[in-house]
Amino acid sequence: xxxxxxxxxxxxxxxxxxxxxxxxxxxxxxxxxxxxxxxxxxxxxxxxxxxxxxxxxxxxxxxxxxxxxxxxxxxxxxxxxxxxxxxxxxxxxxxxxxxxxxxxxxxxxxxxxxxxxxxxxxxxxxxxxxxxxxxxxxxxxxxxxxxxxxxxxxxxxxxxxxxxxxxxxxxxxxxxxxxxxxxxxxxxxxxxxxxxxxxxxxxxxxxxxxxxxxxxxxxxxxxxxxxxxxxxxxxxxxxxxxxxxxxxxxxxxxxxxxxxxxxxxxxxxxxxxxxxxxxxxxxxxxxxxxxxxxxxxxxxxxxxxxxxxxxxxxxxxxxxxxxxxxxxxxxxxxxxxxxxxxxxxxxxxxxxxxxxxxxxxxxxxxx
Amino acid sequence: xxxxxxxxxxxxxxxxxxxxxxxxxxxxxxxxxxxxxxxxxxxxxxxxxxxxxxxxxxxxxxxxxxxxxxxxxxxxxxxxxxxxxxxxxxxxxxxxxxxxxxxxxxxxxxxxxxxxxxxxxxxxxxxxxxxxxxxxxxxxxxxxxxxxxxxxxxxxxxxxxxxxxxxxxxxxxxxxxxxxxxxxxxxxxxxxxxxxxxxxxxxxxxxxxxxxxxxxxxxxxxxxxxxxxxxxxxxxxxxxxxxxxxxxxxxxxxxxxxxxxxxxxxxxxxxxxxxxxxxxxxxxxxxxxxxxxxxxxxxxxxxxxxxxxxxxxxxxxxxxxxxxxxxxxxxxxxxxxxxxxxxxxxxxxxxxxxxxxxxxxx
Numbered sequence: 001x002x003x004x005x006x007x008x009x010x011x012x013x014x015x016x017x018x019x020x021x022x023x024x025x026x027x028x029x030x031x032x033x034x035x036x037x038x039x040x041x042x043x044x045x046x047x048x049x050x051x052x053x054x055x056x057x058x059x060x061x062x063x064x065x066x067x068x069x070x071x072x073x074x075x076x077x078x079x080x081x082x083x084x085x086x087x088x089x090x091x092x093x094x095x096x097x098x099x100x101x102x103x104x105x106x107x108x109x110x111x112x113x114x115x116x117x118x119x120x121x122x123x124x125x126x127x128x129x130x131x132x133x134x135x136x137x138x139x140x141x142x143x144x145x146x147x148x149x150x151x152x153x154x155x156x157x158x159x160x161x162x163x164x165x166x167x168x169x170x171x172x173x174x175x176x177x178x179x180x181x182x183x184x185x186x187x188x189x190x191x192x193x194x195x196x197x198x199x200x201x202x203x204x205x206x207x208x209x210x211x212x213x214x215x216x217x218x219x220x221x222x223x224x225x226x227x228x229x230x231x232x233x234x235x236x237x238x239x240x241x242x243x244x245x246x247x248x249x250x251x252x253x254x255x256x257x258x259x260x261x262x263x264x265x266x267x268x269x270x271x272x273x274x275x276x277x278x279x280x281x282x283x284x285x286x287x288x289x290x291x292x293x294x295x296x297x298x299x300x301x302x303x304x305x306x307x308x309x310x311x312x313x314x315x316x317x318x319x320x321x322x323x324x325x326x327x328x329x330x331x332x333x334x335x336x337x338x339x340x341x342x343x344x345x346x347x348x349x350x351x352x353x354x355x356x357x358x359x360x361x362x363x364x365x366x367x
Numbered sequence: 368x369x370x371x372x373x374x375x376x377x378x379x380x381x382x383x384x385x386x387x388x389x390x391x392x393x394x395x396x397x398x399x400x401x402x403x404x405x406x407x408x409x410x411x412x413x414x415x416x417x418x419x420x421x422x423x424x425x426x427x428x429x430x431x432x433x434x435x436x437x438x439x440x441x442x443x444x445x446x447x448x449x450x451x452x453x454x455x456x457x458x459x460x461x462x463x464x465x466x467x468x469x470x471x472x473x474x475x476x477x478x479x480x481x482x483x484x485x486x487x488x489x490x491x492x493x494x495x496x497x498x499x500x501x502x503x504x505x506x507x508x509x510x511x512x513x514x515x516x517x518x519x520x521x522x523x524x525x526x527x528x529x530x531x532x533x534x535x536x537x538x539x540x541x542x543x544x545x546x547x548x549x550x551x552x553x554x555x556x557x558x559x560x561x562x563x564x565x566x567x568x569x570x571x572x573x574x575x576x577x578x579x580x581x582x583x584x585x586x587x588x589x590x591x592x593x594x595x596x597x598x599x600x601x602x603x604x605x606x607x608x609x610x611x612x613x614x615x616x617x618x619x620x621x622x623x624x625x626x627x628x629x630x631x632x633x634x635x636x637x638x639x640x641x642x643x644x645x646x647x648x649x650x651x652x653x654x655x656x657x658x659x660x661x662x663x664x665x666x667x668x669x670x671x672x673x674x675x676x677x678x679x680x681x682x683x684x685x686x687x688x689x690x691x692x693x694x695x696x697x698x699x700x701x702x703x704x705x706x707x708x709x710x711x712x713x714x715x716x717x718x719x720x721x722x723x724x725x726x727x728x729x
Contacts, residue, residue, distance in 0.1 A: 105602065106602045109602055116602050116605065117605075124605075125605060146596045146597055147597060148598075186587055186590075187587065187588045187589060187590030187591075188585060188586060189589075190489070190548045191549060191551070191552035193548045193551065193559045194558040194560040195489055195559040219505040219506070223505070248503060248504060248540065248542060249486070249541065251561050259560050259561075260558075261486050261487075261488055261559050263541065264540050265583050265584070265585055266582040282592065286592070291592050291593065292596065302590050303587075314561060316486050316503065316542040316543050317503055317504060317505050317542055319484060319563065320486065320501075320502060320543055320544075321483070321484065321485075321507055321508075322481070322482070322483055322508060322509035323482055323483060324479040324480065324482060325479065325480045325481075325482035325484075325565045325566070325567035326477040326478075327478050327479070328476060329708070329709055331516075334528045335528050337516075337569075341478050341709045342702065342709070344478030344479070348471060348475050349702055351414070352468065352475065352705070353701040353702065354412075355464060355468045356697055356701050357412060358411060359464055359465075359468065359697045360697050361403075361406075361410065361412055362411055363409060364461065364464075364697055366694035366697060367461075367464060367468055367694060
């Protein structure tokens with residue numbers, strides 16, 4: 001196996017002199033035919049730019065001008081710095097896409113010094129970290145107890161990429177998206193539900209702001225603070241409303257993999273009379289293999305108190321509301337529903353039949 | 368009524384279309400009339416329109432897309448005597464029709480119930496068998512009824528779907544779908560870290576309300592902690608664990624309606640009836656899913672040898688797999704095709720039989 005090493009770093013500018021890509025590197029492993037893209041590759045070929053993103057190859061001619069570039073920039077908006085997700089770009093620029101067969105991953109990991117434990121939950125082992133990235137996030141992992149790094153890295157990736165701006169930021173690395181909360185870990189006798197009970201003091205400290213784009217008529221629309229009505233994409237006349245919200249029910253993610261949706265509870269206090277911000281079930285801590293964390297915390301009669309850093313990645317309001325349930329045959333059968341499914345889809349059936357008749361008119365026996 | 372075009376038209380796809388005389392659009396706007404145009408030497412009906420009319424401030428406009436735009440171009444081509452363009456448009460119409468028919472059948476793979484979606488919030492204050500809908504500051508709920516079904520997405524087993532009684536939380540501060548912890552974790556195999564629960568409203572009186580106050584109670588219990596050091600997985604274990612996940616046909620998130628389950632459920636339906644057939648097959652796979660999930664955590668896959676074989680098949684639901692592979696007979700009414708699909712049958716293609724003895728052993 002021969003390896004062509006990391007390619008040159010390329011800086012590409014759009015028609016207005018704005019940098020659209022930097023740190024673009026590529027590694028090609030001859031014989032395997034795979035690439036590691038970091039995070040995308042740009043090269044000048046004759047009179048065009050060849051751009052390799054994590055998903056596709058784009059070839060743009062210089063003569064197509066800035067409109068094409070602007071369109072492309074909109075597609076790749078996730079790569080541009082955002083004031084609401086301050087670290088998304090920082091993380092993306094230090095990740096590697098592994099588009100190779102799983103059995104080759106150990107080989108590639110060893111050859112290129114990649115940390116495989118940093119991965120995506122939805123695309124496991126397709127995303128990995130460079131050593132530079134692990135060094136970048138290491139201040140958050142400087143803890144005096146052992147942790148499951150594959151779990152911690154996976155959630156940390158989600159937190160740092162998707163974490164939105166905190167209104168009460170902490171000092172220190174990644175402080176813009178983190179808040180420090182006093183956590184009480186208690187046994188409730190419940191399952192490992194991952195609920196995070198948030199007290200009034202926690203609700204005061206854990207406030208975040210997130211940008212939102214909603215279709216007109218969305219039930220959460222009235223939560224937008226700086227709503228701007230926009231007609232997006234004239235071809236299909238899609239009306240949207242842009243703005244920001246401060247989530248109330250939210251998904252909090254800690255730097256140590258503890259995560260869950262919040263549920264408001266009354267105020268609690270620790271042994272020294274300090275306000276507790278979050279209450280967490282012991283089962284949820286153990287299911288994340290984080291119980292060693294409790295050894296350093298103050299304990300009082302079966303309750304442990306520890307300080308942790310949390311960020312917010314989702315707002316419950318955005319996915320809560322009226323929503324039609326799509327019932328497929330398996331759900332219909334399992335739930336033993338007595339409805340006639342065909343009665344429920346008259347409109348689609350009528351349209352299908354009309355198309356079939358058109359096909360018959362055209363003399364098509366099969367299509 | 369047959370529409371002819373004798374003048375050049377200016378109708379374009381997706382932009383503005385005025386109901387000009389002697390166009391397809393003009394014909395469609397005639398109430399209760401069957402409209403035909405000549406395509407080649409055949410009279411072809413123009414489908415009844417459901418035209419999106421939008422108000423753009425300066426007046427109303429109609430967004431005209433295929434097949435009407437293609438049919439209009441056929442009219443234009445004939446009016447101009449442009450034979451080549453007319454033939455090209457005819458071919459485009461056939462191509463569009465084949466794709467559109469599949470899309471239409473594809474939509475008939477599900478029907479919609481009015482309902483409510485929210486993140487799952489487990490709390491023991493909710494009795495088993497109930498879900499409490501908490502719209503939070505969003506405030507809107509739709510017309511919730513007292514009876515319905517709750518589905519945890521993705522569907523992981525037959526117990527991911529539960530018949531429930533529905534209540535509506537009157538607080539403004541709680542947001543999501545409240546559910547008993549045992550129901551969520553044990554029955555639905557979910558948790559409260561962002562899992563979604565879809566609730567479909569069935570029938571009955573409007574759902575009663577429930578007052579919770581703005582803060583929920585927590586009940587403390589005895590605890591037992593093992594302070595053992597966690598075990599980090601090696602790269603080989605991680606690869607093995609994730610390979611186990613992909614070994615059953617890709618993403619489990621779409622549900623287990625792979626061709627394999629389809630095939631087996633068809634046979635099971637012969638034995639137990641349609642509904643029991645599905646449940647039987649789903650339950651059969653529940654253990655497999657749990658093994659796979661464990662494999663992701665521990666890096667080794669152990670599946671009971673008595674369970675059905677798993678094949679790395681495409682994760683297409685059965686009917687989609689068939690639709691994209693076969694040419695569909697246009698002599699069969701669409702309703703028959705869809706009815707067969709919902710009965711787990713498919714006209715003209717008998718699913719591969721699984722030996723009865725194999726099913727009986729499950």
